[in-house]
Amino acid sequence: MPIEFKDYYRVLGVPPKATDEEIKRAFRTLARKYHPDVAKDKKSAEEKFKEINEANEVLSNPESRRKYDQLGADWKTGARSQPTPEQAGGRSSESGAGGEAYDFRFEGTGFSDFFEQFFGGRTGRSRGASPFDQRGAADGAAGSEEQDAPTLRGQDIQGDILITLDEALKGAMRAISVRRTNARTGQEETQTYSVRISAGVRAGQSIRVPGKGGEGLGGGRAGDICLRVHYAQHPDWHPRGADLLGHLELAPWEAVLGATFPVRTLESTVSLRVPAGTRQGHQLRIRGQGLPVGGAKRGDLYVGVSIQVPPRSSKEEERLWKLLATESTFDPRRNS
Numbered sequence: 250m251p252i253e254f255k256d257y258y259r260v261l262g263v264p265p266k267a268t269d270e271e272i273k274r275a276f277r278t279l280a281r282k283y284h285p286d287v288a289k290d291k292k293s294a295e296e297k298f299k300e301i302n303e304a305n306e307v308l309s310n311p312e313s314r315r316k317y318d319q320l321g322a323d324w325k326t327g328a329r330s331q332p333t334p335e336q337a338g339g340r341s342s343e344s345g346a347g348g349e350a351y352d353f354r355f356e357g358t359g360f361s362d363f364f365e366q367f368f369g370g371r372t373g374r375s376r377g378a379s380p381f382d383q384r385g386a387a388d389g390a391a392g393s394e395e396q397d398a399p400t401l402r403g404q405d406i407q408g409d410i411l412i413t414l415d416e417a418l419k420g421a422m423r424a425i426s427v428r429r430t431n432a433r434t435g436q437e438e439t440q441t442y443s444v445r446i447s448a449g450v451r452a453g454q455s456i457r458v459p460g461k462g463g464e465g466l467g468g469g470r471a472g473d474i475c476l477r478v479h480y481a482q483h484p485d486w487h488p489r490g491a492d493l494l495g496h497l498e499l500a501p502w503e504a505v506l507g508a509t510f511p512v513r514t515l516e517s518t519v520s521l522r523v524p525a526g527t528r529q530g531h532q533l534r535i536r537g538q539g540l541p542v543g544g545a546k547r548g549d550l551y552v553g554v555s556i557q558v559p560p561r562s563s564k565e566e567e568r569l570w571k572l573l574a575t576e577s578t579f580d581p582r583r584n585s
Contacts, residue, residue, distance in 0.1 A: 359411025400469030449541035491548030
């Protein structure tokens with residue numbers, strides 16, 4: 250089944266030679282604009298937000314970006330193409346109970362077919378389990394030599410699912426669809442399942458939908474759907490375990506004199522007090538506003554401080570800076 254090439258540079262509005270900082274800045278600008286919490290048109294914003302996150306997922310990772318740039322040469326005009334299994338980094342089909350090959354696609358996971366093929370975790374084979382369900386003489390009469398033939402367990406279908414930090418905080422139910430096309434008959438079928446996203450789920454963990462993978466052989470158990478969790482990038486917060494890391498830029502006088510700022514958490518807006526004399530790189534903590542760690546307990550928010558110097562000064566400002574330099578006894582090199 251052909252897939253459509255995704256121009257991730259166009260999605261973020263940056264040139265192919267963009268620096269890592271330019272990509273980061275473009276993502277944050279777009280993510281703030283299209284974040285479902287702030288956008289007026291929630292439905293269209295949600296789709297755009299997913300597209301932005303997918304582009305950032307690839308371009309912000311050096312290895313993925315190199316791979317994407319190599320693939321891009323094959324699609325100079327945005328043509329459609331079917332990648333090989335070697336390009337995809339995994340199998341794109343499963344074998345049914347009758348040995349027939351099935352091509353499959355996910356819908357509702359937050360990722361496109363293009364991402365799943367080239368950058369996702371799609372494979373067909375189950376991991377860490379024997380393919381056989383042994384059924385034998387233990388259920389028969391004592392001394393019987395008759396045994397049932399071993400049965401073959403169905404293959405696991407592996408993919409990726411993009412969840413927001415809000416879903417990781419509160420938990421959610423997500424409807425996903427698996428679209429299977431029999432490569433021999435050309436017949437397609439779509440099955441939809443409800444996937445429970447538990448509060449506190451971490452990036453890299455796997456959400457398992459038991460018994461919804463490939464069919465087993467000879468009465469064997471069906472495989473599972475295994476979805477690897479990715480966090481949707483948030484414009485303001487970066488997860489570190491159950492904690493969330495943010496950033497606050499201060500003017501020199503705010504760092505010296507102290508100030509209070511409104512900070513938007515995942516749920517509300519709180520006041521953050523910056524103590525007088527706050528230094529560059531200092532982290533301020535807001536307790537209990539991170540992700541769940543079990544029960545009612547949650548991680549914290551950490552806001553890293555960056556002190557910014559005005560790029561230019563008016564004549565009056567320059568006069569005041571000179572006055573401060575004359576009056577101040579502070580010497581930053583005294584203890585260096």
